Amino acid sequence: MKIAFELFFSFFKIGAFTLGGGYAMLSMVEKAVVDQKKWIPNDEFWDMIAVVQSLPGVFAVNTALYVGHRVAGTKGAFAAMLGAIIPSITIILLLATVFREYRDQPVVERIFKGIRPCVVALILAPSLRMIKSAKVTWKTAIIPIATVFLIWWLKISPAYVILAAIAGSLIYALIIRHKTRGAGGNPPNPLSRGSDPASRVPKSRRQKEKEAKP
16 A cells, blocks of 8 residues: 555656646656656666557556556556646646636736746657667668658658557568578477487497397
């Protein structure tokens, strides 16, 4: 039960002090989950990000569910999810009650104009670390470039791009597996004399005499 409370308060703090949500919370999630609590290794963390961003639903909630279930099962997933959504719901309800009245105030407009660049930086920083952890090279850079082109220029839904990437990865893995098997040849037959360890045992004198008889 203690670990469930730790998950709840960790994601509660992340949800309460993250501006922009979603990718803007990645830096705080990484610091809490990987660096401080050490619940998830760094490599698995970025694999998790690839998985949760491919799933339908809110990115922050998916991340909390994954981490919570990974650490403490169903209870942990539920606790982390509550911790992630309660601050957002509370803040949105409070803003909704007063935003209509004060949204045209110059001070409020300036506040939001100042927040926007900060949100861009919060998204850009983990994106650069994601590129580094994914080990993108000049040869593989064509994949993210093509993805940006398909989504931004051709207006193709990201869902279709993700499905195509999954299908392409499976086909590539099957091709590599087939080539590896072809290069290695068929595995030795354990029933054949050449591969049977017993066939390499020196024969006794009586066995040699029996084989020499016509």
